[in-house]
Amino acid sequence: ENVLTQSPGTLSLSPGERATLSCRASQSVSSNYLAWYQQKPGQAPRLLIYGASSRATGIPDRFSGSGSGTDFTLTISRLEPEDFAVYYCQQYGSSPYTFGQGTRLEIK
């Protein structure tokens, strides 16, 4: 299976700062089928990015995704208070559709 490793485990930043989250796959992700999700406590995940770089409907343009092959990045250009949450990457190019272990974005 394609193992996804996210880094860092925890990222401490202040509102207004830029956040860069990494997701590395153990094998190349087929067709760059890589998604990013945001999850807040007690809530279901929310789709942010699909196809590595396409924003989902209604997602603010401060969220952007990039990368290909085995290395992917989620960037939040200017953090808003509501952005502090846990972020997961998921590959859906090959079964099983694995998730990373998550990056916790916390307020500094």
Next chain:
Amino acid sequence: QVQLVQSGAEVKKPGASVKVSCKASGYSFTNYPMEWVRQAPGQRLEWMGRIDTGNGDTGYSQRFQGRVTFTRDTSTSTAYMELSSLGFEDTAVYYCFRQGGVGWGQGTLVTVSS
């Protein structure tokens, strides 16, 4: 808009089975596969598999093969996940979501306790 509503929390004993439902609305149910994931307390999301809601074909993560069954009822636009031979390690929140990740259920907490 896409809406998925799951059945309520369950408490089961070890060795029992649980069946979780996921009722879809706001889109054509048979046009999109339904996927299932679970999240144990404080853990990452774990993909369990998917069902083609059109023809009923299923694909399961090997980790759950033989223990999980996905079905669907197209007349009510409802997908089902049944997990058997429950152990304490199956305590988790179980989610359904539409392929593509746009719509998610609210989650169903399954607690395995003696």
